[in-house]
Amino acid sequence: MGTSNNNNFVSVIMPAYNASAFISEAIKSILNQTYSNFEFIIINDGSTDSTEKIIRQYNDSRIVYIKNESNLGLIESLNKGISIAKGVFIARMDADDISLPARLLKQVEALEFNSGLVAVGSDYFQLVNNRRRLIQNDNDSDYQKAMLLFTPCFCHPVVMMRNVFTEKNLKYKSEYKYAEDYKLWTELAHIGKFANINEPLLEYRAHSGQVSTENHQKQLEISERIRREFYESLGLQFTPKEFKSLNLIGNNVFIRKEEELLDISNVLMKIRNQNNVLEIFNDSSLDKLLYKFWLDSCGNASLGLKAWRIYKSSELSAICDTGQVQKVKLLAKCLIRSFR
Numbered sequence: 001m002g003t004s005n006n007n008n009f010v011s012v013i014m015p016a017y018n019a020s021a022f023i024s025e026a027i028k029s030i031l032n033q034t035y036s037n038f039e040f041i042i043i044n045d046g047s048t049d050s051t052e053k054i055i056r057q058y059n060d061s062r063i064v065y066i067k068n069e070s071n072l073g074l075i076e077s078l079n080k081g082i083s084i085a086k087g088v089f090i091a092r093m094d095a096d097d098i099s100l101p102a103r104l105l106k107q108v109e110a111l112e113f114n115s116g117l118v119a120v121g122s123d124y125f126q127l128v129n130n131r132r133r134l135i136q137n138d139n140d141s142d143y144q145k146a147m148l149l150f151t152p153c154f155c156h157p158v159v160m161m162r163n164v165f166t167e168k169n170l171k172y173k174s175e176y177k178y179a180e181d182y183k184l185w186t187e188l189a190h191i192g193k194f195a196n197i198n199e200p201l202l203e204y205r206a207h208s209g210q211v212s213t214e215n216h217q218k219q220l221e222i223s224e225r226i227r228r229e230f231y232e233s234l235g236l237q238f239t240p241k242e243f244k245s246l247n248l249i250g251n252n253v254f255i256r257k258e259e260e261l262l263d264i265s266n267v268l269m270k271i272r273n274q275n276n277v278l279e280i281f282n283d284s285s286l287d288k289l290l291y292k293f294w295l296d297s298c299g300n301a302s303l304g305l306k307a308w309r310i311y312k313s314s315e316l317s318a319i320c321d322t323g324q325v326q327k328v329k330l331l332a333k334c335l336i337r338s339f340r
Helices: 023-031 051-055 074-084 103-113 141-147 180-188 216-234 240-250 258-278 283-299 305-313 315-320 324-338
Strands: 010-016 038-045 063-068 089-092 117-128 131-135 160-162 193-205
Touching: 010 023, 010 074, 010 103, 023 038, 023 051, 038 051, 038 074, 051 063, 063 074, 074 180, 089 103, 103 117, 103 160, 103 193, 117 180, 131 193, 141 193, 141 283, 180 216, 216 240, 240 258, 240 283, 258 283, 258 305, 258 315, 283 305, 283 315, 283 324, 305 315, 305 324
Parallel strands: 010 038, 010 089, 038 063, 117 193
Antiparallel strands: 089 160, 117 131, 117 160
8 A cells, every 4th residue: 555755645536336348447547647656546336347356456555445345336435435545635536537647747736836726627538439529628716616606617537636525524425426526516616726737637438328327317406406505605696587597507408498598698697797796706707607608508599590699689798708709600500500
């Protein structure tokens, strides 16, 4: 087992359940990191395939192997890993993903450089059917925290966190199953700053067997609860009708009625107006975020050129406009849908 020899010791926590197809690649990607001062906590969560056999093939003193005699689930396994973690930083890892060689080094450096950081993610490659797609995020703490008004701001397995779990009495919560990471980000948002490294440090494998795909409806319901609790914690207030509009945005619902799009415009402006009073987020960061979701909502509508006219007439479009490229793309999308 690895032992800490300085203040930058990392605990990498990786649960695994019936992960024999990909776990070897995942393990090697951590053991081959350019940063070596870590312990690698691998939790075999009651696997019935050859997962254990594969794990035991790796003879590395940094591996801490834990075997659950039965399948306890992701949340309990993560909490078990956190409870024994010795690192000042905790890195998440999934058994079907690949960490690129400089991942740990880059994230440790970010946390070292800024003592106010509590979590740092990165850009990453999404792997779908042998296709590799680059997913990018903003390195702007307020932008990332404002994103939590609608959706998670990090890809869970690419995050490294400062180990504040015991100090702040934090853990992954079973009552938020299927969106437990979203809940954790909303709690960490009150503790410190967020950051994103603007280069890909992980290959994230998206496939049909993932929990989030199999339990999509339950995940949406839990996400709505998390949103409501986050708004309350920030002092933001919305009517039931406005909250419904916020969920249309957060759940990425296809907009089919003019009224729905108008309501979305109004509720986004209400967020902006309340923030002017409460001073929760930096104004420019919030404006950029609101404009992104306003563009997305207009582009995610089956209203054709009606969506374009609503977009053009919205106060939000005039206030938060950030350039021509997105507007041209939106107009093209609206034109195409007007002829369908």
